[in-house]
Amino acid sequence: MTYSVAILxxxxxxxAELVRLIATHPGLEVRALSGDRKAGMAMSEVYPHLRHLDLPPLQKIEEIDFDGVDLCFCALPHATSQAVIAELPRSVKVVDLSADFRLRDPVEYEKWYGKPHSAPELQKEAVYGLxxxxxxxxxxxxxxxxxGCNAATGLYSLLPLIRAGVIDLDDIILDMKxxxxxxxxxxxxxxxxAELSESWFPYSVGGKHRHLGEFDQEFSKAAGRKVEVQFTPTLLPANRGILAATYVRGDAAEIHATMQAAYGDEPFFAVLPMGEVPAAKHVRASNFVHIGVVKERAAGRATVYATLDNLTKGSSGQAIQNAxxxxxxxxxxxxMLAPVYP
Amino acid sequence: MTYSVAILxxxxxxxAELVRLIATHPGLEVRALSGDRKAGMAMSEVYPHLRHLDLPPLQKIEEIDFDGVDLCFCALPHATSQAVIAELPRSVKVVDLSADFRLRDPVEYEKWYGKPHSAPELQKEAVYGLxxxxxxxxxxxxxxxxxGCNAATGLYSLLPLIRAGVIDLDDIILDMKxxxxxxxxxxxxxxxxAELSESWFPYSVGGKHRHLGEFDQEFSKAAGRKVEVQFTPTLLPANRGILAATYVRGDAAEIHATMQAAYGDEPFFAVLPMGEVPAAKHVRASNFVHIGVVKERAAGRATVYATLDNLTKGSSGQAIQNAxxxxxxxxxxxxMLAPVYP
Amino acid sequence: MTYSVAILxxxxxxxAELVRLIATHPGLEVRALSGDRKAGMAMSEVYPHLRHLDLPPLQKIEEIDFDGVDLCFCALPHATSQAVIAELPRSVKVVDLSADFRLRDPVEYEKWYGKPHSAPELQKEAVYGLxxxxxxxxxxxxxxxxxGCNAATGLYSLLPLIRAGVIDLDDIILDMKxxxxxxxxxxxxxxxxAELSESWFPYSVGGKHRHLGEFDQEFSKAAGRKVEVQFTPTLLPANRGILAATYVRGDAAEIHATMQAAYGDEPFFAVLPMGEVPAAKHVRASNFVHIGVVKERAAGRATVYATLDNLTKGSSGQAIQNAxxxxxxxxxxxxMLAPVYP
Amino acid sequence: MTYSVAILxxxxxxxAELVRLIATHPGLEVRALSGDRKAGMAMSEVYPHLRHLDLPPLQKIEEIDFDGVDLCFCALPHATSQAVIAELPRSVKVVDLSADFRLRDPVEYEKWYGKPHSAPELQKEAVYGLxxxxxxxxxxxxxxxxxGCNAATGLYSLLPLIRAGVIDLDDIILDMKxxxxxxxxxxxxxxxxAELSESWFPYSVGGKHRHLGEFDQEFSKAAGRKVEVQFTPTLLPANRGILAATYVRGDAAEIHATMQAAYGDEPFFAVLPMGEVPAAKHVRASNFVHIGVVKERAAGRATVYATLDNLTKGSSGQAIQNAxxxxxxxxxxxxMLAPVYP
Incomplete structure (x- = not known):
């Protein structure tokens, strides 16, 4: 059976990544595409790499006929998404890729995104897509x-460990590249x-990155108490990928065993042998996650490394997995597309 | 029906690219892998991005049991290939990715590759894989x-034009990036x-690139007379892709029409509207070819642009298409995997 | 003696490149800087890499006191430059980095830049800065x-050959990376x-690049007759540098000898031994030009390769050399700063 | 006065970086160059970007006449350096760029480099070049x-703080890109x-990086007690530069003030305003160091960011500063060469 989807x-x-993945997905077909500023254009004009596909033209959202659309992917900017989704027919399932429905608590939403949520009822209904x-x-x-793509990387690195109680909850540092x-x-x-090639620099420093809202929510929920990690991303001269080093206190062997138990049966996860570390390119353009655990020389210190492709497992691949x-x-x-290497 | 293949x-x-493509190919499965210097290793040690696949270990060629192998991809170095293929059971079909069987004329082979061919009988039998x-x-x-990957790019740029007689055969320059x-x-x-990033330079200059042997063979055959093009590649700070500018004398509109006629029904080809040009990234990690035709300001001058991914359409994708x-x-x-962008 | 300069x-x-070079230039000091949209900011806010220098703040042009300014570098957008320069005191020498005064013929200017020149008197006075x-x-x-930076690369590749009459004037193709x-x-x-990394593509195709105006002017002048070359640039995933392949008809040895005669005594030029080719990175961030000549396999065909850094020898370094x-x-x-490698 | 130097x-x-810097250094001239495997070649064959310089040919070390050589830069591999330096005339000053004389304690040397030191007397005499x-x-x-280049980055990030006693000595994590x-x-x-572009990965994980020996030595000395930091580098797809995030416990304002006091008068250092962060490219190809301090959201937590160019301030520029x-x-x-941007 083939389901019809719209991509807003x-x-x-x-x-574009959703379209790429759906192109060879046997159960989904693209029924409608929206792109407000580019409405009227063919998708192949906006993304010539999709030229071989027979796709509907970009429309304004209000022009789309949702009859027969089974599921809608919303890849709209934050804040826009909540307004649009509130207007969609209830019969259409929705996977939202924006930040609008990630935080359950409207107070937290306003704290991290700077304005009140406009669709709090929907917010309650939303399921977090990890x-x-x-x-x-x-x-x-x-x-x-x-x-969030960084959020996913950090959550995969830590949730099993917090649930299992094998690390110190008050001394967690996430350094993402x-x-x-x-x-x-x-x-x-x-x-x-010209600015980024041969350069790299941290951003959203000092506890300001919005994905901290997701960390706070999910880690506190998993721990049954308030957990606030430290997290800073560094932007690299590369197009795709996230690699997180998570610095924790805990027994490395226990951490490794916990990861194996948590992810051993997961189709998209690989927990590397103890002491081995992943590389960002080993999962590029794929839905896979590679995780490594390293024992540090200081007693009781370990580092968890995790890598995923921000556009695939970190957003559009995850969205399709959920769909x-x-x-x-x-x-x-x-x-199951294999990573592209080199 | 699923066919079993070996990759030497x-x-x-x-x-690695063959394995990537076969991973989601419904009709092929990998039965055996060879890698002489890495025999005994798991493929996931050599290429951790393939870690999610259940693959046979790397073996020495002589250890492989070819019973039940339907087809063998030979991705061996030049010269090695001819010796190995000569020893394979005749019941196994072979797609060779080396240069060993591209040139029909043993004299030409020796001219470009510097030594006599060791399996001239097989050479006669081989079909050119364009x-x-x-x-x-x-x-x-x-x-x-x-x-050859450059050869494919140049042949796609020129063969229809030479066959149709719409360009001057004695004034053709191929500049490949x-x-x-x-x-x-x-x-x-x-x-x-450290050497290549932020650098680029021509190589095999002065008519020395070995793919000229393929050009000479195929263009002369298509023209029914000797044709010798000029060709120089420039190595770029990028991993995948070839983009060729082919400078010709001919009527741009006629050239464009000839291209459309030649490739209009081809599933992997797109001939862009007159005057539009392709970008290397628009076909990355895919089997597609994008072709553009531009009229130059000098009367009777045109340029053909063609781009493909050297590892996919230029070698391993082509190999699977032939298989x-x-x-x-x-x-x-x-x-039909869509190109990966960005 | 130290001269005071303004950079508009x-x-x-x-x-920024002018400031970088002047930072260690013993004869020049920066007296004033303009940056209309960034007026009021410190240069170190706009370019933190210049933080160690004691520089005047960015001002609006009309706020600058030109008393005591010996020379003014104008790095303004095309068309803006001509209006601004017309208002500068006649006592201030000017090196303009825009396209506004490159073409002597107002008709040509209008043809390539799409509107009439507003300061035709100045245009007459201007000297071309090669x-x-x-x-x-x-x-x-x-x-x-x-x-123009592409213009400089092409002119260096061809002017000596055209002057010496050693190449066919009607069959010249410039392919620049x-x-x-x-x-x-x-x-x-x-x-x-995200767009450019791992991509490359031609632009301003079909004889539309504005630097053709400079080529037409200078090559025709050198030849004493109309010369119109073919020229297309390809944009690469790299920050600095231009490498030109110039396809010509002529005797390679004679071309090489002509280049050696033309540039043998030039402090910023190196003519490589016959058959050797330059790499873009060999001149990066410097004022040097490397030139190579290659004999092609077709009789009477040769290729000239030339590389320079577009921001240094192609614009700001050239500007200081002229100053x-x-x-x-x-x-x-x-x-004389050496190229930065790797 | 001009001093003569040899570069081994x-x-x-x-x-090559030493030669680049000496090229415009008014007080130094290159008298001799060694390169064992490339002895007999011109430096311009090995590094064509230095083609404009009049340099002595590469020789074997034993062929060099050290008469008249004032100072010798040794850029030899580890272990080779100690043997060579032991044979140099005592009248020649030496700046060694290898790891051979960084560690004062022969036991520590053997621990990190895997074999006994062959010139322990020289080891005692050596001064650490920070x-x-x-x-x-x-x-x-x-x-x-x-x-070491990583060592320098970490030492600059922490030494003033350890000396001033403003951070917890037992909870220091260095994450270097x-x-x-x-x-x-x-x-x-x-x-x-092909491997590194679009990839990044940690290496020497688990407390195995040899520069830890330098950290242990210098931090313990500064603290007057044993200090062992945690340190892991991540290799990036970029050619030059190191950016360190150092995660510490301490008062951010106090840390910032300590940095300003330590580096305020240093010609090559910039301490950014509180909360601002450096970018690797802002110091590229220069001898400058940019340092930023950020207050984290957890009480008593701060991060120090420092960036320098590994080839300049991290090795060859430092060597010349010492010379x-x-x-x-x-x-x-x-x-004082300004950084190259973009």
Whole structure:
């Protein structure tokens, strides 16, 4: 059976990545595409690499006929998403890739995003889209909130350890090295090739990165108490990928065993042998996650390394994985594409 | 029906690319892998990005049991290939990715590769693997010789024009800009990141590039007379891709129409609207070819631009496309993966 | 003796490059900097790499006191430059880095730049800033028009050959591979890291690149007849540098000898041994030019390769070289910085 | 006055960087160059970017006449250096860029480098080359041991804080992001462009990086007690630069004030305003160091960011700074070259 999907905000990188993945997904077909500023254009004009596909033109959202659309991917900017989703027919399932429905607490939402939420009712209904940890809720959800890409990387690095109680909850530092596509196709000076190539620098420093809201919510929930980690990303001269070093206090062997237990049966995860470390390129353009655990020389210190592709497992691949569950399709369908190397 | 394949020389980039493509190919499965210097290692040690796959270990070629192997991809170094293929059971079909069987004339082979061919009988039997131009022969072949990656790019740019007689045969210049993976995973100083990043330079200058042998053979055959083009590649700080500018004398509109006629029905080709030009990234990690035609300001001058991914359409994707034909599978099976962007 | 200079348009890359070079130039000091949209900011806010220098703040042009300014570098956008320069005191020497005064013929200017020139009197007065070919005129000039960076590369490749009459004037093709900084710090989608890294593509195709105006002017003048070359640049995933392949008809040995005769005594030029080719990185961040000549396999065919750094020898370094001449300083002063490698 | 220097091991990147810097240094001239495997070649064959310089040919060390050589830079591999330096005339001052004389304690040397030191007498005599902290000793030294490039970055980040007692000595984590030229020009698979571009990965994990020996020595000495930090570098797809995030416990304002006090008068240092962070490219190809301090959201937590160019301030620029002191030249002579941007 083939399900029809609409992609709202298809002119951004996550939109293009959704189309790329759906192109060889046997259970999904693209029924409609929206791109407000590019409405009227063919997708192949905006993204010539999709030229071989027979795709509907970019439309304004209000022009889309949602009859026959089974599921809608919303890859719209933050804040826009909540307004648009509130207007969609209730019969359409929704996977939202924006930040709008990630935080359950409206107070937290306002704290991190700077204004009140406009659709608090929907916010309650939304299921957090970290598939491996919310699988059952996602299966039955109408609205799934895709995680932040950095958030996913950090959550995968820590959630099993917090749940199992094998690390000190008050001394966790996340240092992420991230490619530039996470910032989208926006025209900002520091995203120019001439600025970024041969450069790298931290950003959103000092506890200001918005994905901290997701960390606080999920880690505190898992621990049953307030947990606030330290997290800073560094932007790298690379297009795709996130590699996180998570500095923790705990027994490395116990941490490694906990990771193996948590992810051993997961189709998209590989826990490397103790002491081995992943490389960002080993998962590029794929839905896979590689995790390594290293014992440090100081007693009781360990480091967890995790890598994923921000556009695939960190957003659009995750979205399709969730859509598969919501539509009753096999969870891995369309997502077993091997990483592209070199 | 699933066919079993062996990949000889799986530790190189074209070997890894074959495995990547076969991973989601419904009609092929990897039965055996060889890698002489890495025999005994798991493929995931050599290429951790393939860690999620259940693959046979790397063996020495002589350890491989070819019983039950339907087709063998040979991704071995030049000269090694001819010796190995001569020893394979005749029941095994072969797609060779080396240069060993591309040139029909032993004299030409020796001229470009510096020593006599050791398997001239096989050389006669081999079919040149430029799928769109040798489809029928490939279907019936036991041994197909994959083209050079630069050769493919140039042949796609020119063969329809030479066949149609719409360009001057004595004034053709091919200027190719190529990514570094075409040079393989070999340890050479000028392939180091520190050397190549922020640098670019021509190589094999002065009519010395070996793919000229393929050009001479195929263009002369198509023209029914001797044709010798001028060709120089420039190595770029990029991993995948070839973009060729072909400078010709001819009527741009006629050239464009000829291209449309030649490639209009080809599943992997897009001929862009007149005056538009392709970008290397628009076909990255895919089997697609984008072609553009531009009219120059000087009367009777035009430029043909063509781009493809050297590891996919330029070698391993082409190899699978040919294998599909040889095995009676649909030609595009496993090859419709969309390009990875950005 | 130290001369005082102003830099108008200091917030662009050529402005920053001027400051970089002047920082260790013993004969020049920066008296004033303009940057209209960034007026009021410190240069170190716009370019933190210049933080160690004691520089005047960015001002609006009309706020600058030109008393005591010996020479003004204008790194303003095209069309703005002509209006601004017309208002400068006649006592201030000017090196203009824009395109405004490169073309002597107002008709040609309008043809390539799309509107009439607003300061045709100044246009007459301007000396074309290709130092090695206009040294004497530059020494006595008040207004020098810096060349286009692609134009400089092509002119260096061809002017000696055209003057010496050793190549066919009607069959010249310039294929340039260029880094992205030539496009400036402007916010354009195709200049984003995510778009350009791992991509490359031709632009201004079909005889539309504006530097053709400079080629037509200078080559025709050198030849004493109309010469119109073919020229297309390809944008690469690299920040600095231009490498030109110039395809010509002529005797390679004679071409090589002509180059050696033309550039043998030039302090910034190296003519490589016959058959050797330059690499872009060998001149990076320097004022040097490397030139190679290659004999092609077709009789009477040769290729000239030339590389320079577009921001240094192609614009700001050239500008300082010209300023040195105009101010009576040694021509190479401040410009002997060795290339940065790797 | 001009001093004559020899560079032993000139065919590596630090050797080439020494030549680049000396090219415009008014007080130094290159008298001799060694490069064992490349003896007999011109430096311009090994590094064509130095083609414009009049340099002595590469020789074997034993062929060099040290008469008239005032100072010798040793850019030889570890272990080789100690044997060579032991044979040099005592009248020649030496700046060693290898690891051979960094560690004062022979036991520590053997622990980190795996074999006994062969010149323990020289080891005692050597002064550690962290200029800003050993200025007086360096002035009078005959043998100065250049620091590791990562070591320098970490020492600059922490030494003032440890001396001032403003951070917790038992909870220090150094996360460094480093460019590839620190690994030298060696032929290793993971240094290939195809491997590293679009990839990044930690290495020497688990407390195994040899620069920890320098950290242990210098931090313990500064603290007057044993201090063992945690340190892991991540290799990035970039050529030059190191950016360290140092995670500490301490009052951010106090840390910032301590940094300003320590570095306020240093010619090569900039301490950014509180909360601002450096970028690797802001110091590229220069001898400058940029330092930022950020207050974290957890009480008593701060992060120190420091960036320098591994080939300049991290090795060859530092070496020249030290040589200037040893020869009685102004400390900054030849080293005020502005960073290259973009």
């Amino acid at each position: 905000g298809a002119s951004g990188y996550t939109g 598939t491996e940890f919310y699988r059952d809720e996602i299966r039955g959800a109408r609205l799934v909130a895709g995680t 991230v490619g530039v596509s996470g910032a989208g196709r926006s025209l900002k000076e520091n995203l120019l090739h 598969n569950l919501m539509l009753g399709l096999p969870e891995t369908e369309g997502l | 020389g799986a530790s190189g980039y074209t070997g 799928t769109e131009f040798y489809r029928d022969e490939i279907r019936g072949a036991r041994l197909v010789a994959g083209t 190529v990514g570094v993976s075409g040079a393989g995973r070999s340890l050479k100083e000028n392939l180091l990141h 599909n034909l040889m095995l009676g599978l649909p030609e595009t099976e496993g090859l | 348009g200091a917030s662009g890359y050529t402005g 130092t090695e070919f206009y040294r004497d005129e530059i020494r006595g000039a008040r207004l020098v028009a810096g060349t 260029v880094g992205v900084s030539g496009a400036g710090r402007s916010l354009k989608e195709n200049l984003l890291h 040195n001449l105009m101010l009576g300083l040694p021509e190479t002063e401040g410009l | 091991g000139a065919s590596g990147y630090t050797g 200029t800003e902290f050993y200025r007086d000793e360096i002035r009078g030294a005959r043998l100065v041991a250049g620091t 480093v460019g590839v030229s620190g690994a030298g020009r060696s032929l290793k698979e993971n240094l290939l462009h 200037n002191l040893m020869l009685g030249l102004p400390e900054t002579e030849g080293l």
